[in-house]
Amino acid sequence: MPAPRAGRWLVAGAMAALALATVYPLVFTTNVALKTRHAYVLDRFALTGSPRPDNLATAWDSAGMARYFVTSLTVVTCAVALLLLIGSAAGFALGRLSFRGSRVLFLGCLAALFVPFQVIMVPLARTMADLRLVDTHAGLVLAYVAQFLPFTVFLMASYYAHVPAEIVDAARVDGNTLFGVHRRIMLPLGAPALVSAGVLNALFCWNDVLIALLIMPSAEHRTLMVGVTSLRGQYADDIPTFAAGVLIAAVPMLLLYLLFQRHIAEGVTAGSTKG
Known part of the structure; x- marks a missing residue:
């Protein structure tokens, strides 16, 4: 077999194995979620003969997943x-404008990407408690913004930095203010990066457990992922119901990713090349 063809088969085989390793957990979880408890005990790996969507209804209603989902x-x-609002404006300022301290601010955002959340966990909790934002939706929203804003600013600044300067100069000559340039020119041009940042941040926030546990400790204010982790203890002897809860939590972000996967790739790669 020629070397180029062998290389292609090797790459295809590796990608197929990676795809199988990614898809199998979802298929297994779906299969378990549609089983009865008795069928799961008899053979957890066998395909279910008679799907039981009752487990999804039980997880949604009885286990409180509906309330967690809304939260x-x-x-x-x-x-x-x-x-997106703050990150786009800051990315435009740091990536396209030149002012005193802009380089330091950009390096600060870049450095913040390497700070683990565990390092700021205690100061964040004390600050939220002092501001009486613990166990509130506003507190969790602000915590997510503080945690993921450096990534958003870095992504948007990298994208805007490769927008031709002539476009910005022409808009200023036409009488636009900096806010006008951002709203009328940069936001439409930055749509691919905005979609990428939005979907990725949605995945980060949706799948988070640690920050949500820290800011929203009460049972009635749990987020969906925290609620799913609590199902493991509540339904320790009913794995199909637990699997149904995991499936409910996974499907929305899976659909979101499948819907915008092309835009994510375009937005992430667009800022890496000029032109």
Whole structure:
């Protein structure tokens, strides 16, 4: 077999194995979620003969997943909106404008990406407690914005830095203020990066457990992922119901990713090349 063809088969085999390793947990979870408890005990790996969607209804109603879902949807939507609003404006300023201290601010945002959350966890909790934001939606939204804003600013600044300077100069000559340039020129041009930042931040916030546990400790204010972790103890002897809860938590972000996967790739790679 020629070397180029062998290399292609090797790459295809590795990618197929990676795809299988990614898809199998979702298929296994779906299969378990549709089983009865008795069928799961008999053979956890066998395909279910008669699917039971009752487990999904039990997890949604009896286990309180509906309330957790609404909490997560509210918090994630508000956090992503603020992240895009602030991150886009800051990215435009740091990536396209030149002013005193801009380089230091950009390096500060870059350095913040390497700070683990565990380092700021205690100061953040004390600050939130002093501001009486613990166990509130606003507190969790602000915590997510503080945690993921450096990534958003870095992504948007990298994208805006490769927008031709002539476009900005022409808009200023036409009488636009900096806010006008950002609103009328940069936001439409930055749509691919905004979509990427929005979807990635939604994934980060939706899948978070540690920050949500720290800021929203009470049971009635749990987010969906925290609620799913609590199901493991509540339904320790009913794995199909627990799997149904995991499936409910995974499907929204899976659909979001599948819907915007092309835009994510375009937004992430667009800022890496000029032109």
